[in-house]
Amino acid sequence: MTLTKKSYVSKMVNELKPSGIRRFFDLAASMEGVISLGVGEPDFVTPWHVREEAIRSLEMGYTAYTPNAGLLELRQEIAHYMEKEFDVSYHPQNEIIVTVGASSAIDIAMRTILDPGDEVIVVEPCFVSYVPMVELAGGKAITVQATKEHDFKILPSQLEAVVSERTKAIMLCSPNNPTGTMLNKTELEAIAQFAIEHDVLIIADEIYAELAYDEEYTSMAAIPGMHERTILVSGFSKGFAMTGWRLGFVCAPEPIAEAMLKIFQYQLMCASTMSQYAAIEALKNGRSEVEKMVKSYRRRRNFIVQSFNDMGLTCHNPGGAFYAFPSIKSTGLTSQEFAAQLLQQEKVAVVPGDVFGESGEGHIRCSYAASLEQLQEALKRIERFIQNFK
Numbered sequence: 001m002t003l004t005k006k007s008y009v010s011k012m013v014n015e016l017k018p019s020g021i022r023r024f025f026d027l028a029a030s031m032e033g034v035i036s037l038g039v040g041e042p043d044f045v046t047p048w049h050v051r052e053e054a055i056r057s058l059e060m061g062y063t064a065y066t067p068n069a070g071l072l073e074l075r076q077e078i079a080h081y082m083e084k085e086f087d088v089s090y091h092p093q094n095e096i097i098v099t100v101g102a103s104s105a106i107d108i109a110m111r112t113i114l115d116p117g118d119e120v121i122v123v124e125p126c127f128v129s130y131v132p133m134v135e136l137a138g139g140k141a142i143t144v145q146a147t148k149e150h151d152f153k154i155l156p157s158q159l160e161a162v163v164s165e166r167t168k169a170i171m172l173c174s175p176n177n178p179t180g181t182m183l184n185k186t187e188l189e190a191i192a193q194f195a196i197e198h199d200v201l202i203i204a205d206e207i208y209a210e211l212a213y214d215e216e217y218t219s220m221a222a223i224p225g226m227h228e229r230t231i232l233v234s235g236f237s238k239g240f241a242m243t244g245w246r247l248g249f250v251c252a253p254e255p256i257a258e259a260m261l262k263i264f265q266y267q268l269m270c271a272s273t274m275s276q277y278a279a280i281e282a283l284k285n286g287r288s289e290v291e292k293m294v295k296s297y298r299r300r301r302n303f304i305v306q307s308f309n310d311m312g313l314t315c316h317n318p319g320g321a322f323y324a325f326p327s328i329k330s331t332g333l334t335s336q337e338f339a340a341q342l343l344q345q346e347k348v349a350v351v352p353g354d355v356f357g358e359s360g361e362g363h364i365r366c367s368y369a370a371s372l373e374q375l376q377e378a379l380k381r382i383e384r385f386i387q388n389f390k
């Protein structure tokens with residue numbers, strides 16, 4: 001029934017495309033017998049002692065709002081953890097905000113720094129939310145393509161080609177979703193040098209920092225000169241297997257953190273109280289479980305990458321996160337065709353690479369946050385599927 005001829009939805013939101021991941025995920029959920037390598041979340045349940053802390057907080061009756069920036073005890077634990085694990089130093093009182101997932105941290109970061117028409121360089125392939133978040137904040141996303149030829153690592157010369165007077169920040173994610181590519185210290189230093197020369201910020205999405213398999217993780221904020229120009233986004237969803245708790249955090253130099261808090265206090269007030277109590281426990285006593293999960297992901301990573309290469313779908317070795325991003329170019333299919341036909345014929349759900357940006361085309365994203373048995377079966381099915389195109 002049409003109540004009125006007037007559209008109440010803004011032009012900007014009307015033009016926003018729905019996430020390409022959700023579409024496949026919903027389709028796969030409506031079918032029987034599907035193995036899903038589509039979703040970007042751990043297959044582990046949050047460790048029991050962490051869940052127990054949330055229960056305890058409820059039993060204690062801690063059901064009120066927390067301070068806008070989060071429980072001070074949690075911010076102190078975050079500061080301690082970030083210093084110990086990643087060699088970055090943030091003041092718990094005025095440089096850390098506990099957010100509703102890394103998602104809300106990215107959102108407030110964009111809205112804090114962008115005036116209408118300001119530009120953010122977004123390195124693709126990337127997490128599907130970055131470009132919409134820039135646009136919803138009134139900014140302009142300038143995309144640059146990291147390519148398979150360089151293991152999906154962006155080169156400073158590519159940034160140089162698009163930087164302008166309006167560039168406020170570079171949106172960077174390492175380890176990356178969807179490629180799994182992790183930037184080493186030298187590569188980060190080159191990008192840092194660029195940011196310093198051009199006086200731009202880096203929004204560093206380090207949500208997968210715990211999941212590094214071959215080398216020690218280096219944070220962008222640990223590179224000399226970068227503390228003051230990095231907005232470091234992280235959280236509990238991936239490394240601590242806490243996606244449903246909706247808890248993240250952002251670390252930034254005081255003037256930026258203070259400005260971000262102004263938005264957060266009106267937008268969300270504070271993150272969930274029981275999640276915050278659970279997170280204190282995760283940081284204090286959860287490290288050994290994280291290490292166990294990392295060990296398991298590494299084993300699966302090795303298996304899936306080797307299997308793809310063996311069947312002729314070339315796949316670079318992803319240094320972190322839990323995604324393999326093999327090329328499907330040899331089949332002659334587009335990534336959308338590949339994903340749709342694979343789901344129909346073999347009931348394996350993967351995500352077509354083009355949803356992550358132009359240079360993602362010709363690839364599929366396969367999450368290996370699934371049991372080794374499921375991965376083995378899925379890869380058997382994928383191998384059978386590609387025989388059609390040989």
Ligand code: PMP
Nearest residue numbers: 040101102103127177235237248
């Ligand atoms: N950044 C990246 C790169 C992600 O992959 C995701 C989740 N898929 C997020 C941020 C959002 O995480 P959260 O659950 O903490 O909001």
